[in-house]
Amino acid sequence: MKYYDKLIFELSKPGRTGYSLPEIPGQAQPSFRPKSRNPILWREAPLDLPEVSEVDVVRHYTNLSQMNFGVDTGFYPLGSCTMKYNPKINEEIANMPAFTGLHPLQPEETVKGALEVYAGMDKALAAITGMKHFTFLPCAGAHGELTGLMLMREYHMSRGDLARTKVIVPDSAHGTNPASAAVCGLDIVVVKSREDGLVDVEALKPLLGPDIAGIMMTNPNTLGLFERDIKEIAQLVHDCGGLLYYDGANMNPLLGVVRPGDMGFDIMHLNLHKTFSTPHGGGGPGSGPVGVSDKVVPFLHIPHVSGFHGNFGIILRAYAYILMLGREHVRMAGKLATLGANYIKESLKDCYKLPIPTVCKHEFVFDGLLEDNGVTTLDVAKRLLDYGFHAPTIYFPLLFHQAIMIEPTETESLETLDAFIAVMRKIAEEAKSDPEMLHAAPHNTPIGRPDETTAARQPVLKYE
C-alpha cells in the first residue's frame, strides 16, 4: 500500500477545471452574490475552491480511501464495538428517493411512510428488548445514556422523591456511564466486581438507600460475561426505590434470546450502529434510541416522533436489517456472535493468558501472551496489522494490565476466524523467536507507530 496524505488543495492548479461550460454571450462575470435575502450572507469574493480535474478528484479520494481499514476491507475484531458487516441492502433502502427527498418540516400527511418506519421500529425494538416504547431522538449511545438518566431523574422528581442524587456504576462499566451521570448532575458510586468479573452483590447491598436514583449496568458486561445475578440485583435496586438502566452497548449476543425488560431493567439505550448493523467508526453517524418500561413511559416527550428526531437514515437502515433478518434470524445473530467469540477464546488460550476462563458472550479478554518474552499487547496488536487484520481493543477494560479484547461478531465465516486464530498463534511464536521484530511492528503499513504522546501533549490542530 502506498502512503498518501495530500490535501486536495495541494493538488490545485490555477485555471484547472473538471468541466467546461459554454460562455453565455453578453453576460458579465458571474456574480458572487446569490439571491439571499440577508445581506450578511452575500459573498464578497469567490470561494477558495481547489482547482482540479475530474481524474485528480477521483484519484485523490480513492487513494485516501485506500489508507483506511473498514469492515468492507477485512476482519475487524474490535471488542466492545460490534463491528459487524453493514449489509448493502440497508444502503439501497436508505437511498430510495422517497426517503432521501424527505424534509423534516414537510406536512405530516406527506410523511406517513417515514412515520410508519418509526412506528415499526418502535414495535420491533420493544419486542426485542421487552421495553414498552422507544424514543429515537438520541443520536449516539452516550446521548441515549444522558436521555435515559434525565428520564430517571424526572421519574423520581414526579414522585417528590428529591433526595435520589446518586447513581451506582460497576467498576467494569464503560467510561461513558459515569460521564453521562455526571453531566446529568448525579453523583457516582462505584460498586466493585468479584474475582469472577461479575458485580459483587454483597458489595452492592450496603450502597443501596433512599439517596439512590438507580444503577447503570451493561449486560453482558465489558468482560463479555453475563451478569447472572441480575434478577437479584434488580430486586434489590427496586426495593430501595431506584431504577435500573441498561447500557445496550453489549446487546448483540442477547438478540432474540434474553430481554433487558425481563431482567428487570426500566430504561435502556440501544446502539443501532453496533447491534443493528448500521455503519460506524470515524465518528458516526450514530443512533441511540432509548426504551422505557411502563412506569417511565409518561415521561417520554410527546409526540414520540416528529421531524428532526434522531438520525432518520440510520433508523431506517436498522429497520431494514431487522426486517431482512426476521424474528428467527435475529435470534441467530446473537448465538453466532457468542459461538464465534468462544471459538477464538478456546483456540488461543494455550498461547494467550485467559484471566476469566468461563463461557463468554460475544466478546472476551486476554491478558497478554502466556510467554510474553517482553512482547506487550501493543506489539501484538501492531503485528496483526501486518497480517491484514484490524487490531482488537487493547488496554481496556482496565481490570487487566495487558488487556486484548476480542469481538468477532456473527458476520464472519469459520474460514476468517481460523485465519485470525492462525495469525494470533504465529505472533505468539514470533514473540519467542524474534521479539525485536514485534517491538518494531507493523512493517507493512503506510503508518507504523504514531507518536501518541507528543500528539496528546503538543497537538497540532491546524494545517500548516
Add this chain to the structure above:
Amino acid sequence: MSKIAEGLLYSESHEWVKVDGNVAIVGVSDFAQAEMGDITYVDMPDLDDELSAGDDFGALESVKTSSELIAPVSGKVIARNDELEDKPELINEDAYAAWIIKVEMSDTSELDTLLNAAAYAEVAK
C-alpha cells in the same frame, strides 16, 4: 519494579505525601506513573480550594487512560506545581520530585491513616 521512596507516606490510591510541619506535599507514586504510561495532562485544583480526604482533587490523563487524584488529607491548597501544565512528563521522569499540590492540613491526625513505604510496597505490586 517501581521505586518506592523511603520517608514518605502513601495512600492506597497511589498518592504520596511528604510532611513539612502542617503542610502536606502531594504527588503520585512511581508505581502510579508506570501504570498510567506517558502522562499527557495534569488537572489540578485552584489555590485556596478546600479538600476533604478521600475526595478527588484533580486527575491525570495519559495516552492509555485517565485517573482521578484522591486527596490523602484534608485542608487548603496553598501551592500547585504549575510547571506540570506544560511538562506533565516530569511525573514520568521522577514521580517523587514532581509534586502536584501543597496542602495546609486541617487535621494532621489523618496522616495516621496513610501507609509507610514498607506497607505501600504491599499495595504497589
